[in-house]
Amino acid sequence: MEFEADYLVIGSGATGMAFVDTILTETDDTVLMLDDRAVPGGHWNEAYPFVRLHQSASTYGVNSKELGRGRIETSGLNEGFEELSCGPEITRYYHELMEETFLPSGRVTFLPLTRYHEDGTITSVVTGETHTVKVRKKTVFANYITTAIPATHTRSFETADEVACIPPNDLPLRVGDHQQFCILGSGKTAMDCITWLLGHGCTPDRISWVAPRDAWFLNRVNFQTIDQKFFDDTVGGQARAVEVYAAAESIEDLENRMEAANLWQRIDTTRRPTMFHAAIMTEKEVETLRQIENVIRKGYVKRIEPGRMIMTEGEVEMPADTLYVDCTASAFKNYVNVRVPVFQPGEIHLQGIRQFQPCYSAALIACIEARIPEVEKNNYARPVPGIDTTEDVLLVLAAAMENTLAWMSSPEISDWRASCRLDGFNSLITNADMNDPKVAETLMSILGNGETAINNLKKLAQDAEAARA
Ligand SMILES: Cc1cc2nc3c(=O)[nH]c(=O)nc-3n(C[C@H](O)[C@H](O)[C@H](O)COP(=O)(O)OP(=O)(O)OC[C@H]3O[C@@H](n4cnc5c(N)ncnc54)[C@H](O)[C@@H]3O)c2cc1C
Numbered sequence: 001m002e003f004e005a006d007y008l009v010i011g012s013g014a015t016g017m018a019f020v021d022t023i024l025t026e027t028d029d030t031v032l033m034l035d036d037r038a039v040p041g042g043h044w045n046e047a048y049p050f051v052r053l054h055q056s057a058s059t060y061g062v063n064s065k066e067l068g069r070g071r072i073e074t075s076g077l078n079e080g081f082e083e084l085s086c087g088p089e090i091t092r093y094y095h096e097l098m099e100e101t102f103l104p105s106g107r108v109t110f111l112p113l114t115r116y117h118e119d120g121t122i123t124s125v126v127t128g129e130t131h132t133v134k135v136r137k138k139t140v141f142a143n144y145i146t147t148a149i150p151a152t153h154t155r156s157f158e159t160a161d162e163v164a165c166i167p168p169n170d171l172p173l174r175v176g177d178h179q180q181f182c183i184l185g186s187g188k189t190a191m192d193c194i195t196w197l198l199g200h201g202c203t204p205d206r207i208s209w210v211a212p213r214d215a216w217f218l219n220r221v222n223f224q225t226i227d228q229k230f231f232d233d234t235v236g237g238q239a240r241a242v243e244v245y246a247a248a249e250s251i252e253d254l255e256n257r258m259e260a261a262n263l264w265q266r267i268d269t270t271r272r273p274t275m276f277h278a279a280i281m282t283e284k285e286v287e288t289l290r291q292i293e294n295v296i297r298k299g300y301v302k303r304i305e306p307g308r309m310i311m312t313e314g315e316v317e318m319p320a321d322t323l324y325v326d327c328t329a330s331a332f333k334n335y336v337n338v339r340v341p342v343f344q345p346g347e348i349h350l351q352g353i354r355q356f357q358p359c360y361s362a363a364l365i366a367c368i369e370a371r372i373p374e375v376e377k378n379n380y381a382r383p384v385p386g387i388d389t390t391e392d393v394l395l396v397l398a399a400a401m402e403n404t405l406a407w408m409s410s411p412e413i414s415d416w417r418a419s420c421r422l423d424g425f426n427s428l429i430t431n432a433d434m435n436d437p438k439v440a441e442t443l444m445s446i447l448g449n450g451e452t453a454i455n456n457l458k459k460l461a462q463d464a465e466a467a468r469a
Helices: 014-026 042-046 087-105 168-177 188-199 228-247 251-260 283-289 358-371 374-380 392-408 411-418 424-430 437-468
Strands: 002-010 031-034 108-111 114-116 122-124 130-141 164-166 181-184 207-210 215-219 275-281 301-305 308-311 314-317 323-326 347-349
Touching (some): 002 108, 014 031, 014 042, 014 087, 014 358, 042 087, 087 108, 168 188, 168 323, 188 275, 228 251, 228 424, 251 437, 275 283, 374 392, 392 411, 392 437, 411 424
Parallel strands (some): 002 031, 002 130, 031 108, 164 323, 181 207, 181 323, 215 275
Antiparallel strands (some): 114 122, 122 130, 301 308, 308 314
């Protein structure tokens, strides 16, 4: 078949959907969207059944459609905080968006089960048939940071045939068959499995946890945006963070100050984390994870055999009937890879332009595409580097703060941001009472420390690199 559209968008995950949504509201253009999956929503379609967002629903998704019901949760580990959507809510959200908004607009054509190839051809996953596309404006790569998840990734360790090793997707089905559980991985998925097991009555002594690295977490108290009552914690938290970025004398000093200011948390306060994946956690979640005493720190798993694990730094004896839960998928394929310019001739490469916010970044890139002249676009869309370690976070924050200053200098972008539901921080600031001296002091602190913070973060990153060399 032959297709023609202003934009060809590869990938209908969260970033592709956020981009297209804003293109529809900002322009009269047409879009051909394709995905090798059967339905929109990307990796969320294969998520484990107890997955939830770790950021508030109020700032996830696309700009034109609310996700969630704007509730504060009244029980559980997220009690007192904004709701976090679960997997089925997210996949339904993207399904409805496609069926009720994108397709009825008459401007979007969606080709599921269709793969884009590097030579620019597209083929049906089912029939292998090739289609041709005439792209009038740009090809948009919404697959640059394709998410690796346990259900679909390739394991980097071996298991003997007799060993039970499952993705977290199967945990609810298999939980009744085992007495002992070993959770593999240091990331958010591993932590979700542990809190899920504990929340269903499993005692901590039945759980062991292979955690090759310790991680820093963001404190959820600083990411609440649906009510002005959160201004002090959220915008005030941002002001305290920018103060730390401006004053820190080393990475270790920055970490200590962030922890002392209640902005960052870690599970074991006697160990210095090296990993930073920007997981947002409540203090209750961190407290719950501290119950696990059998944390195995012998590097990465190489092979699991009945009764033992062979690891990069030794061997560990394990109870024979242990159920291993593989949470080792690396999340982002291009997590730490070099970034490419977002805007290139005839192409857009969706990437983070604000730290830890893929949906907001994709929507804002569409706004820049629609509102800013071609030659200036990349000035407002410096890619925020990938993040894996605490050292990476320095350049991530510096780049994101530089972008924010650039956005503030553009009336076209500021106007869009002022009403963007994905920008919770900005909406708290826009709706704040500017006559309140505390509000004024908070905002002046962010503005006053901004430039110093950017320069200091870059210097700390250089110092870290020099120390490594
Ligand atoms: C468990 C979990 C929880 C998370 N929670 C949050 C959160 O709370 N907040 C947050 O901001 N982020 C969160 N994330 C990060 C998450 O990855 C992003 O929010 C977002 O879903 C990523 O969307 P994406 O469009 O970049 O990638 P994907 O969801 O991977 O979508 C890309 C799509 O493109 C398709 N595709 C790729 N290549 C091709 C090709 N050549 N041809 C055709 N189709 C192709 C893929 O099949 C896929 O459907 C979480 C991630 C995980 C794994």
